[in-house]
Amino acid sequence: FLGPSLRRERGRLAGSSAHESTAGQSPWKQNYASVMTAASHPFESAEMVPALPACDVEVTQAFWNALGLPTTYFQAKPHPYVALGLGGVNLHYYGLPGHSPEQSHSTCIVVVDDPAAVFEFLAAGLRARYGRLPLTGSPRITRPRARANASGSTGFSLVDPDGNWVRFTRRPPAKAGESEGTLSPRSPLARAIDDAVVSADSRGLPQQGLKTLSGAYRRLAETASVSDKAAALAYLAELSVRLDDSALARDHLAALTELGVEPHDPGHAETLAQADELLRSLEDPHAQPED
16 A cells, blocks of 8 residues: 555645755655645646556456446457546556466555445445455455554455456545544554554465464453454454465354354444354355356
């Protein structure tokens, strides 16, 4: 996601006076400050569009159409290409012979006002197409969570059928000094969840996230709140599913049930809903996409 230091610098510079001294700043900061405080620049109305590799542009097109993004351009020959768009989001794909989703390093960032609403929009299409939220392989999706490596800004990732990471993140505040997230104050176990999210969701390392959170849970569960334990167990179950360890996932879900949290409690409702969806995905692990 967008580097927190860059976002802070952008906000600070944007709010600075045009006459503020840049003495002592690095050259790139001085250049950035001069552009941001200039009366005009040639990029005011510019729009950047990512072009990502695809194994088969028709498969990619069908995937995004099912999630609600209409096709704005399609070409099968001589060079396969498809463009999709909705609102301010534009995704372009080009056919790349021999492309491997497992080896893809391509990514793009979509800045939105409400990541949770965007997630629900896309999740509805995924559930309709797959019968569940796909958490492993390509495509797959993570849930919106505050990111400790992004100043607490909420975000999630959707990995498309071609292995490209489409990362959704909350729009930074317009004014310098405004809070971007709600990560503090945090209990020790909540901070461990934050660390696991950075590893598993932001960096794509669910094994590391599971290791981090499992160890923290063993150390901290005795004194942690029920809410923190419930959140940790639900995320441990999700990470286990993402690692194709259904037995471990069931163990974590059973431990969550033993906590005795009430589904009508607003503080637990979302956690239990996610756990219930995980359990249903374990019961039907081979759901296939619709034609």
